[in-house]
Amino acid sequence: MSFSPLVEQLLExxxxxxGVGPKTAQRMALHLLERERDGGRxxxxxxxxxxxxxxxxxxxxxxxxxxxxxxxxxxxxxxxxLCVVESPADMLAIEQAGGYRGQYFVLHGHLSPLDGIxxxxxxxxxxxxxxxxETVSEIILATNPTVEGEATxxxxxxxxxxxxxxxxxxxxxxxxxxxxxxxxxxxxxxAFQGRQPFSSE
Amino acid sequence: xxxxxAYLLHKRPYRETSALVDVITLEHGHIRAVAQGVQRAGSKxxxxxxxxxxxxxxxxxxxxxKRLRMMETTQSAVLLAGEGLLCGLYANELLxxxxxxxxxxxxxxxxxxxxxxxxxxxxxxxxSLRRLEITLLEALDAEPIFLETDDSPLDPSTRYxxxxxxxxxxxxxxxxxxxDGRSLKLLARGDWDASGLxxxxxxxxxxxxxxxxxxxxxxxxxxxxxxxxxxRQGRA
Numbered sequence: 489m490s491f492s493p494l495v496e497q498l499l500e501x502x503x504x505x506x507g508v509g510p511k512t513a514q515r516m517a518l519h520l521l522e523r524e525r526d527g528g529r530x531x532x533x534x535x536x537x538x539x540x541x542x543x544x545x546x547x548x549x550x551x552x553x554x555x556x557x558x559x560x561x562x563x564x565x566x567x568x569x570l571c572v573v574e575s576p577a578d579m580l581a582i583e584q585a586g587g588y589r590g591q592y593f594v595l596h597g598h599l600s601p602l603d604g605i606x607x608x609x610x611x612x613x614x615x616x617x618x619x620x621x622e623t624v625s626e627i628i629l630a631t632n633p634t635v636e637g638e639a640t641x642x643x644x645x646x647x648x649x650x651x652x653x654x655x656x657x658x659x660x661x662x663x664x665x666x667x668x669x670x671x672x673x674x675x676x677x678x679a680f681q682g683r684q685p686f687s688s689e
Numbered sequence: 690x691x692x693x694x695a696y697l698l699h700k701r702p703y704r705e706t707s708a709l710v711d712v713i714t715l716e717h718g719h720i721r722a723v724a725q726g727v728q729r730a731g732s733k734x735x736x737x738x739x740x741x742x743x744x745x746x747x748x749x750x751x752x753x754x755k756r757l758r759m760m761e762t763t764q765s766a767v768l769l770a771g772e773g774l775l776c777g778l779y780a781n782e783l784l785x786x787x788x789x790x791x792x793x794x795x796x797x798x799x800x801x802x803x804x805x806x807x808x809x810x811x812x813x814x815x816x817s818l819r820r821l822e823i824t825l826l827e828a829l830d831a832e833p834i835f836l837e838t839d840d841s842p843l844d845p846s847t848r849y850x851x852x853x854x855x856x857x858x859x860x861x862x863x864x865x866x867x868x869d870g871r872s873l874k875l876l877a878r879g880d881w882d883a884s885g886l887x888x889x890x891x892x893x894x895x896x897x898x899x900x901x902x903x904x905x906x907x908x909x910x911x912x913x914x915x916x917x918x919x920x921r922q923g924r925a
Contacts, residue, residue: 507705601908602699602782607915635740635769639778639912642771646916650923672736673765 495521547618549594549611550576559583559592566590568625570653572615572644574598574632582630590628593618598636599643610640612647619651626654633660692745692759693717696801697738698781702728710738710757711785712746715798718828719788722748722755734760741777741805742766753790772913773808779909780804780821787825787901800824815891816882822894823881826901831856833897835877845871851896868893 490496495517502513520528544550545557552558559565569590573579579592595610619627629644631637645655660678662671671679698711698719706729712720727734738744743763748755769777780801788794800821807817826832835843838857843849848867849858861867872889881890 599912601778601912602785603701604908606908606912635774635778638770639774642774643912643916647919649920673762674739674742674768675736677765678768 544594544596548579548592549596549614550579550592564589567622569628570619570624570626571628571630573630574637574640578630578632590626595631595640598631598634598640600636601639607643607647612644615644616647619648619653624653626656629655629657633658690747692747692761694798695720695744695746696798696805697740697742697744698785699740700724700727700738706732708738712744713784713788713794713798713801714746716793718792718794718797719784719790720748720755721753721790722750722757724757724760737762739766740781741769743802767805767809769805769808772811773814775909775913775916776808776814776818777805779907779913780808780818782907782909783822783898783902784825786903786907787829787898792828794828795824797821797824797828815887819881819887819890819894822898826894826897829901831897831901833857833893835873843870843873843877845869845874849873851893853896853900856897 491499498517498520499510499513502508502516503510508516520531538553541553542551543553545552545554545560547556547560550557550559554561566589569588570593571579571582571588571590572593572595573582574595574597576594579594582588582592593611593615597605597610599605599607599610627644627648629641631640641657648655659682660675661682662668662676662679668676693714693716695712695714698713700708700710703709703723706727707723707725708727710722710724712722714720724734724738726732727738729735737760742765745759745761745763746757747759748757750756767777784797784801788797804817804821807813823832833851834856836857837843837849838852838855838859840857843858844860847860847863847870848865849870850861850867852859858868858873868889872886873893875883875886876890876893880886
């Protein structure tokens with residue numbers, strides 16, 4: 489037996505979500521139709537609205553339905569600090585970690601020559617235009633510590649040579665609560681190179 | 690199978706939590722495989738399976754696409770940064786593009802390992818990349834043959850162009866811009882590192898590699914060219 493066309497269509501559509509296979513899609517669809525019609529209605533409204541209205545912030549390129557996102561509009565944030573990240577999820581992670589009060593720029597990816605992703609695909613023109621408009625004293629290159637993330641940081645740094653802004657890169661370190669024995673060699677050797685003066689205050 | 694020494698050349702996400710990987714191995718050359726579960730958040734293999742890190746791998750499967758079974762790292766990855774990293778990406782892109790899957794490649798693995806070690810030192814980047822390119826050409830039986838197109842020896846006083854199809858050189862007279870026979874004869878003796886020949890050996894390996902990498906340009910080379918162009922503009 490197969491479901492009616494509309495239900496089948498719903499199953500098919502649910503499978504665009506990450507981690508959702510045929511079984512999960514079926515469970516979700518039956519749950520919405522049999523027990524949670526209100527929730528389903530809210531879901532479909534929220535989905536339609538978000539897909540229609542959410543775009544990129546014109547200043548930092550994160551996801552927002554406004555012209556500028558909340559962080560960019562916030563006058564208490566330090567606009568002399570600019571943190572360059574690969575994705576909106578990275579930006580959120582830094583925000584949740586707390587302690588950073590500057591601005592952001594989201595690349596939506598990283599340079600990956602072997603996948604054909606070049607400088608034009610990660611909004612570097614927009615970053616340059618922004619740096620020409622605004623005074624920034626420090627640019628924090630917070631791309632991932634992967635080969636592609638490092639290459640991206642290097643490329644951006646080379647691109648910005650000659651500008652006033654100071655460039656910095658996130659430090660490598662041993663994770664909190666981690667044990668040296670189990671930390672991978674690369675992280676450990678970089679954490680060793682980047683060791684800090686000890687103070688017991 | 691006994692674990693094979695290997696290096697990851699390229700990894701791209703496949704399905705939810707897996708990755709398609711290109712690796713170069715000691716005895717089996719270029720292998721393409723599915724690495725299951727490596728993209729899962731918190732996967733231990735995720736951090737291990739990185740380019741420029743010496744790996745030991747086993748896999749199963751008879752077709753062109755294998756399935757990775759076991760993976761271990763022996764030492765930590767070569768710490769490439771900046772331009773050295775871009776050179777490393779170039780080496781990886783070149784091998785993934787030019788090497789057919791499953792062709793045993795002789796010395797190429799050892800030369801690759803030797804090359805990426807040397808990319809950390811700016812002065813040795815160009816010569817080690819040339820060495821890798823020449824070993825690659827030899828592995829594919831595509832290295833230049835230092836003879837004229839009719840198999841007569843090169844004349845030191847004339848100039849030549851490279852003919853990719855016959856892998857030989859065609860004389861174009863002493864007045865035309867081209868490669869001079871005297872320098873080519875030096876390269877023929879294996880003096881690829883000789884000072885003053887860096888430009889020539891770079892151009893020649895590029896001409897010899899061109900038919901092997903197809904129509905699409907190498908993106909990592911473009912990236913380096915854009916940066917150096919920009920550096921020149923900045924200075925001007």
